[in-house]
Amino acid sequence: MKFDNSKIDGIIRIEKLIKKFDSRVVLDGISLSCEEGKTTVIIGPSGCGKTVLMKHMIALERPTEGQVYFKEQRIDEMHEKKLARLRLNFGFLFQGGALFDSLNVYENIIFPLRQHTKIKDWDAVDELVKQKLALVGMDGYQNHMPANLSGGQQKRVALARAIALNPQVILYDEPTTGLDPIRSDIINELILKLQQELTVTSVVVTHDMNSAYKIADRIIMLHNGKIVADGDAEHIRNHPNDIVQQFINGRVGEAELAALRHGGTKFTTQFKPEDFK
Numbered sequence: 001m002k003f004d005n006s007k008i009d010g011i012i013r014i015e016k017l018i019k020k021f022d023s024r025v026v027l028d029g030i031s032l033s034c035e036e037g038k039t040t041v042i043i044g045p046s047g048c049g050k051t052v053l054m055k056h057m058i059a060l061e062r063p064t065e066g067q068v069y070f071k072e073q074r075i076d077e078m079h080e081k082k083l084a085r086l087r088l089n090f091g092f093l094f095q096g097g098a099l100f101d102s103l104n105v106y107e108n109i110i111f112p113l114r115q116h117t118k119i120k121d122w123d124a125v126d127e128l129v130k131q132k133l134a135l136v137g138m139d140g141y142q143n144h145m146p147a148n149l150s151g152g153q154q155k156r157v158a159l160a161r162a163i164a165l166n167p168q169v170i171l172y173d174e175p176t177t178g179l180d181p182i183r184s185d186i187i188n189e190l191i192l193k194l195q196q197e198l199t200v201t202s203v204v205v206t207h208d209m210n211s212a213y214k215i216a217d218r219i220i221m222l223h224n225g226k227i228v229a230d231g232d233a234e235h236i237r238n239h240p241n242d243i244v245q246q247f248i249n250g251r252v253g254e255a256e257l258a259a260l261r262h263g264g265t266k267f268t269t270q271f272k273p274e275d276f277k
């Protein structure tokens with residue numbers, strides 16, 4: 001099924017977003033509405049602006065032009081103090097957003113609680129940590145140090161930390177990167193489980209198509225600063241356009257090959273977004 005963004009009344013809404021770094025346009029007029037309780041997956045070639053787009057959803061980046069809304073509240077112009085409060089609605093699992101090495105698992109999980117609340121009832125906190133760790137299959141690891149955990153276990157603890165404050169939205173940036181296929185699949189299952197059990201809205205940036213197909217209600221592909229495909233897994237799998245097919249099947253396109261042959265570093269594939277939808 002192909003999606004019509006203009007018909008979606010999302011919990012997160014991005015309107016005509018343009019983002020430039022100096023004169024370089026990274027996002028070129030993106031409009032995207034993410035439906036509440038669903039998982040939207042953003043795919044696209046390395047450097048196409050997936051992470052930058054996601055950062056706009058919590059105003060970690062500000063638009064050059066355009067607007068961003070969370071529950072109809074405009075956030076791209078919001079002051080940091082108000083934003084800090086608003087961001088409590090979000091859990092993040094960012095690339096490199098690793099655990100604090102000097103804190104054990106328990107302390108890592110209560111870190112956001114300590115930052116944002118005054119803890120009085122420690123028994124309740126113990127119970128909360130236990131419950132969040134149980135959700136990711138890591139109860140019993142409270143006293144372990146991050147260095148003694150595998151990469152997949154560390155991600156699961158980071159996920160438990162991300163859900164410590166019961167967020168309405170979870171943002172995942174490349175959650176399976178660096179994990180072997182089995183551990184990746186555990187993370188995929190967890191993303192699905194959290195969506196079902198906590199009824200959160202999820203936005204996931206990934207280049208892992210197995211993961212995208214498994215977890216997505218909707219897949220958006222970015223290319224050259226624009227959305228070039230927008231639909232469910234089946235729509236994306238059967239997408240008629242070569243650029244989409246090259247990406248999802250991990251093939252290098254002719255334009256890219258030509259650029260490599262000619263020693264260029266800039267890929268110059270040109271197209272109109274209408275061609276892909």
Ligand SMILES: Nc1ncnc2c1ncn2[C@@H]1O[C@H](COP(=O)(O)OP(=O)(O)OP(=O)(O)O)[C@@H](O)[C@H]1O
Pocket residue numbers: 021026044045046047048049050051052053207
């Ligand atoms: N703060 C910044 N200042 C300047 N350029 C930036 C900044 N942040 C990102 N960029 C540039 O914007 C482009 C998009 O970056 P982004 O991290 O969103 O890509 P991505 O699609 O997530 O890539 P990857 O899949 O490799 O993580 C890149 O060329 C990057 O160098």
